[in-house]
Amino acid sequence: MSRNKLYILLAIACLVGYSWLFFNYRSGAETDPDGPGVCLIKEVTHIPCPSCGSTRSAISLLHGNMTDALYWNPIGFLLGIILVVVPLWLLFDVVLKKDTFFRFYKKSETTLEQKKVAVPLIILVLANWIWNIFKAL
Amino acid sequence: MEAQKVDMFIMMNSKFFEGHHLSQIRxxxxxxxxxxWGILQTLQFKDPTTILIVSILAGSLGVDRFLIGDTGLGVGKLLTCGGLGIWYIVDWFLIMDATREKNLAKLQMVLY
Known part of the structure; x- marks a missing residue:
């Protein structure tokens, strides 16, 4: 993937992410976990997927409820950090015509493909998934 | 390389590449x-149809993207429930071409 393609894709993803958060913030999804969902796994099998609850987590973060955010889904923290950092980093790169983020992306891809990094992360995601199923999100 | 060998390679592996790339590859x-020729024979390509099946079954976990080597996009898909379910469906239509692109990149590593 080229630099520009990645940047456009990420910019669109961040835009969609922020609109999704805004939409859910307005409709109070935090208090209504049984509202209409977009997660196909949950809609079809009634079993939550590893990232179910991260919207509720991010909205709890916006309200400043750290413990609630952690309870709903720890992935929400990660998404929150990405949503803050990535647009700023992209803006920095685009304005200064650099490719620091692109190189970081490529480097982290090769890091993630190493077994000693990938296996613990897969175990973490699986553990989070099992926790999600127990919480019945 | 001999035309016979090349044609044999193309015949056996044409489904792994996009049609408009085949003449250039030849x-x-x-x-x-x-x-x-020896190295070329040992190359393992990903079958676009297999990846499409994975994409339909486990696409919202990003497994299809991980398999073809797009680790970054795979993580993105995993963390966002398959991109709020939209990317999951869009990828049913994109993943076969993406797989063929990755196969071409793999072949180019040997060619150049």
């Missing part, structure tokens, strides 16, 4: 040194 292979 020309490149014909111009290639004979000594690389």
């Amino acid at each position: 020309e490149r292979l014909l111009a290639m040194d004979e000594s690389k």
Whole structure:
């Protein structure tokens, strides 16, 4: 993937992410976990997927409820950090015509493909998934 | 390289590449040194149909993207429930071409 393609894709993803958060913030999804969902796994099998609850987590973060955010889904923290950092980093790169983020992306891809990094992360995601199923999100 | 060998390679592996790339691949292979034939034979390509099945079954976990080597996009898909379910469906239509692109990139590593 080229630099520009990645940047456009990420910019669109961040835009969609922020609109999704805004939409859910307005409709109070935090208090209504049984509202209409977009997660196909949950809609079809009634079993939550590893990232179910991260919207509720991010909205709890916006309200400043750290413990609630952690309870709903720890992935929400990660998404929150990405949503803050990535647009700023992209803006920095685009304005200064650099490719620091692109190189970081490529480097982290090769890091993630190493077994000693990938296996613990897969175990973490699986553990989070099992926790999600127990919480019945 | 001999035209017979090249045509055999193209016949066996045409489904792994996009149609409009095949003639270019053929020309490149014909111009290639004979000594690389061995390496060429050991290359393992990803089957676009298999990846499409994975994409339909486990696409919202990003497994399809991980399999073809797009680790970054795979993580993105995993963390966002398959991009709020939209990317999951869009990828049913994109993943086969993406797989063929990755196969071409793999072949190019040997060709150049």
